[in-house]
Amino acid sequence: MYKLICVVTLATLAPICSVLAQPEIFNVDESLVEPYELPELLKLDNGQKVQSLADWENERRNEILDVFLEEVYGKLPDKALKPSIEVVDRSETALNNTAIRQQWELTFENNGKKLVIDVLAYLPKGVIAPHVFVVPNFRGNQSVNNDPNIAITNSWVRMKKNAPNVGVVDHRATEASRGTSSAMFPLDRIIGNGFGLYTVYYGDIDPDFNDFSNGIHPLFYEVGEDQPKSDGWGAISAWAWGLTKVIDVIEDNPLTRDSRIIVMGHSRLGKTALWSGVIDSRIDVAISNNSGCMGAALTRRRFGETVKIINTRFPHWFSDNFLKYSDHEDNLPVDQHMLIALMAPRPVYIASAQQDRWADPKGEYLAGYYATPVYELYGKKGLPGPELPEVNHPIHHTIGYHLRSGGHGVTDYDWEQYMAFAKMHLDK
Incomplete structure (x- = not known):
């Protein structure tokens, strides 16, 4: 079924209507916003x-x-689930000897299920307890910078329709995906201003599609469950939960525990x-x-x-x-x-x-x-x-x-x- 969609051009702020094969009607005309309380x-x-x-x-x-x-957003699980944490990489000469690069694998196990979340950090050399940005990424830690030492995610990667998916083949990241999100992560500027950066791929925590048989959710199911309860956590709560686990790493790291x-x-x-x-x-x-x-x-x-x-x-x-x-x-x-x-x-x-x-x-x-x-x-x-x-x-x-x-x-x-x-x- 075709529906009439009205959009607004930024140049004229005038409504322009066109018939589009979309199942949605939306408004981007400020004059059409109805009163609300x-x-x-x-x-x-x-x-x-x-x-x-x-x-x-x-x-x-x-x-x-x-x-x-x-x-x-849904209730998060009450049960605490602590991972085993393995340091898999550390370099004192990253980013042309301006930063320390660190990588960890966080392995969570419960209910016969296992989930591995990779955490990547770049910290400015010579700065004690720098303020740190925690910024989740969309395509894997390797997309943040073209550094060949960053581990490539093994998780499912979302592919955009009608848009370039550089370095992603059949929802899997390849070597060609290195640095493809670097514009969003200007590491030289961040490190140069004395800040650190921690990042995690959100798909490591929960793949971004409508299926609760993967990601972190199954590790918390009770007997007989195969999806969250009606008031249970969705993906946004799961990703936020994952960020709290990155903060655990920050607090455990002597370089940033006071950051x-x-x-x-x-x-x-x-x-x-x-x-x-x-x-x-x-x-x-x-x-x-x-x-x-x-x-x-x-x-x-x-x-x-x-x-x-x-x-x-x-x-x-x-x-x-x-x-x-x-x-x-x-x-x-x-x-x-x-x-x-x-x-x-x-x-x-x-x-x-x-x-x-x-x-x-x-x-x-x-x-x-x-x-x-x-x-x-x-x-x-x-x-x-x-x-x-x-x-x-x-x-x-x-x-x-x-x-x-x-x-x-x-x-x-x-x-x-x-x-x-x-x-x-x-x-x-």
């Missing part, structure tokens, strides 16, 4: 207003977190970065890059990607309970400003791109703005008003934001802001 951030479920920081920390925060756990930790993710991994910041208080700063629907963007705006579209394309990302909110966003007891508020008082940064209408830049900004009252309870500064800032004019309050020129991706401009933001808040 956000759930109140500072009102308890019993109707009482939050009057103090204690009310927030002891009551309201827990109410909101429970909804995200049960109705959106401050910044988690950054792009797109679906931007959603993951925000959620990981909520579930793991060891994260000092969370950064969302172009995370869109169910990341930083307000769902009730129904702008660009919607709950229905994301549930149709990627039902494995969330708990099964979340499926009932397709086309029913107003029934969801939370919205994404509440997710950002759960990070308080720790710094959080939201980045949008002017041409990335699908991720709803205005909705991403507004989520930070409407999270601001919680930060103010701590005496922190959030975003100053409901209007988007000018392009390439960043805000570096405790809630940070920028709208850069260009489209969906991670650029040097983004990294410049992230490093400046981290130094501003973590060097104090």
